[in-house]
Structures are given as C-alpha cells and as structure tokens.
Amino acid sequence: KAGVTQTPRYLIKTRGQQVTLSCSPISGHRSVSWYQQTPGQGLQFLFEYFSETQRNKGNFPGRFSGRQFSNSRSEMNVSTLELGDSALYLCASSGGQGVGELFFGEGSRLTVL
Amino acid sequence: AQSVTQLGSHVSVSEGALVLLRCNYSSSVPPYLFWYVQYPNQGLQLLLKYTSAATLVKGINGFEAEFKKSETSFHLTKPSAHMSDAAEYFCAVTSSGSARQLTFGSGTQLTVLP
Numbered sequence: 001k002a003g004v005t006q007t008p009r010y011l012i013k014t015r016g017q018q019v020t021l022s023c024s025p026i027s028g029h030r031s032v033s034w035y036q037q038t039p040g041q042g043l044q045f046l047f048e049y050f051s052e053t054q055r056n057k058g059n060f061p062g063r064f065s066g067r068q069f070s071n072s073r074s075e076m077n078v079s080t081l082e083l084g085d086s087a088l089y090l091c092a093s094s095g096g097q098g099v100g101e102l103f104f105g106e107g108s109r110l111t112v113l
Numbered sequence: 114a115q116s117v118t119q120l121g122s123h124v125s126v127s128e129g130a131l132v133l134l135r136c137n138y139s140s141s142v143p144p145y146l147f148w149y150v151q152y153p154n155q156g157l158q159l160l161l162k163y164t165s166a167a168t169l170v171k172g173i174n175g176f177e178a179e180f181k182k183s184e185t186s187f188h189l190t191k192p193s194a195h196m197s198d199a200a201e202y203f204c205a206v207t208s209s210g211s212a213r214q215l216t217f218g219s220g221t222q223l224t225v226l227p
Binding site for chain 2: 004031033035042043044045048055056058090092094099101102103104105106107
C-alpha cells in the first residue's frame, strides 16, 4: 500500500511569493491534515480536510489556506510568503473516523529567502 | 485547552540501556495520547497510542508507555536501547472531538551511544 506522498520535497521561494504544496493520501483515506514544523515553534496544526470540507483549523493567519479534491488529494497554499514561513510542511492522512493514527508523509521543506 | 510537556530535549543512553522519555500532559477532557518518532529527513511514524483502554500500551520496536492519570504522565520506555532507536520522539495529545488535531510536545532527541 503506497504511503502519503508529498510534492515537492524541497523548494525555495522569495518573500512575497506564494507557494502551493500537494499531498496524496493513502488510498481509501478521506482525511488529510497539515502540520507545520519549525525549530522554534515545533509541530503545529494547520488544518484538516475531510471529504472536501475543512473540518478543523489551527491558529494560523489567512495567508495559509488549503483545499481537498474529490479524490482526497489535498493542496495547501501560502500567499505573500514571509521569512518565518520557512518550515517543513507535513501532510498526514487517516481514515477520518474516530481517534486513529495519522500517517505522515516525508514533508515539503520550504525555504523563504 | 490541551498541552504536552516533554522533559529533556536531549537524552543520551548507552546501547542496551533503558530508554525513558518523559511526557506530561494537560487536558480538561479525557485525553488521547500518542508517541511518534521522526528519523532524519522523514515524516513522523506512530509508535503507540492510548485511547482509554489499557493503561499500559505496547507499541512497535519494543516501546511501551503507561498512562498515569494521577500523575498526568505518559512516559515512553524501552528496556534495551538499540542504535537504530536514535531519532526524535514526540508526545502528542488530542481529544475525541478533534481526533486529528494533535498538540505535540517539543520533542526529545534520543542519542544512543555505542
């Protein structure tokens, strides 16, 4: 069974640009969550999508947005990039029901210059 | 609100020695607790989870953790460390109402010395 796939793995942007990250969940999983990991703030929850609907949202500014498609693939977008947005962005999928484990991808490492 | 505190950002043990990674939680509702491991340049992998069944939880790779409500703790242990256990370990908490919105601790980097 293929795992969670995130693309791109690495990318470099400059301040003010925008970026789109993609996540393909495990086949059959309908929930996709996004987390930001930085040395200073650690792992922080961004948002969760289930069946194309945002179900939960963390405490991030509106520059951070996401969506989910009918095939459960998800994208997150960060607009007007700031230096502080440099981070590892992790996507996790799950079956979406109950309290189950999250299956994480390897992440997309974003560097903002 | 929920939170997790991991005591010790870095822990070193000798190969074959006991591994003990500490995690204390704060939650106003019955918590669900997790331990995840992260190897360099990889995502997180679930080691074990507590979801209000048995208080002693066994996970993968020989790890286990005990939920102690009176101490609000969920420490991770392994009787004998192996070199391959070197990684960063994260404790996380959530509740049934937001099962995939995990609050993570700051992590503990485990070094295993030969």
